[in-house]
Amino acid sequence: MTPENLQHEAWLLAIRELDDKEAFGKLYRCFWDGLYAHALRRIRDAQHAEDIVQELFIQFWEKRKRLDTQINLPGYLYGILKHKIIDFFNASKVKPQLLDFWAEDLYTFVQQHPEELETYLALEQLLSEELNKMPASMKQAILLKWDKFSIRDIANRLELSEQTVKNNISEGSKRLKHALLSRGIDGYNATLVFLAIQSIAAATS
Incomplete structure (x- = not known):
């Protein structure tokens, strides 16, 4: 048994047998930051996460x-946290905005199938990684489009031509869909992948 495991066992024993609040405080301080x-990362709301x-x-x-x-x-502890996050999500405390562009039907699907959280x-992580691979202007154009800015407004903000913005959004959308199809379809629920692709198409049209 590692020294770390021995320490954990000592804390647990003191907490269970002696109601040792000092041991509980050490455990709390050890794991709080990581759990939070x-x-x-999953809830994207600091107060709810806390x-x-x-x-x-x-x-x-x-x-x-x-x-x-x-x-x-x-x-x-992380197992408990996983179930709490699922319960939180499934109890409709979360608005359908973990990613702003997810469509309502995608959110509803996950809410009805919490095992797919x-x-x-x-x-979500896959798409975030794909976004970060894009040129800055392409990524910014996609994000602004998801925030419901018009092509003209995006062009003005990024100091680009409207055609360049359209090209960036079109190419960025293709890259995201390709990432979902090439890396997502084999390992994930096909319905969820399909809904995600639909959401991207709707948000960038």
Whole structure:
């Protein structure tokens, strides 16, 4: 057993057997930042992410008498967090705006199939990576179009011709769709991938 695992076991034992708030505080400080960052990446709302992690630790303390001191503590905490994020999403606390361009039907599909939340987030990450590969002007044009700016407004903001903006949006949209088809279709729910492609087409038309 590693020194880290021994430390975790000691904290768990002290919390369960002695109601040791000092040990709980050390555990809290050790894992808070990572759990919060993980929640924030998925929920994209700082207050909600903080609330979820706070609730996680409150429930952890409340259930301390039933703790298994042999658990993999990081795996246990992140497993709880995963389910809390799914519950949060499925309880309609989240607006359909994890990515602003996702269409309502895509959001509804994931809400009705919470087991697909991980796929949704993976597709979100895939598209984010693809956006970051684009030239700056292309990425900015896509993002502004998703924010419902007109071609003229985008051209003025980026100091480009309207035709260049149209070309950038068209090419950027093709790249995103290609990324979904080439890397997403084999590993992910086909309905989700198809809805994502439809959403991109609708948002960039």
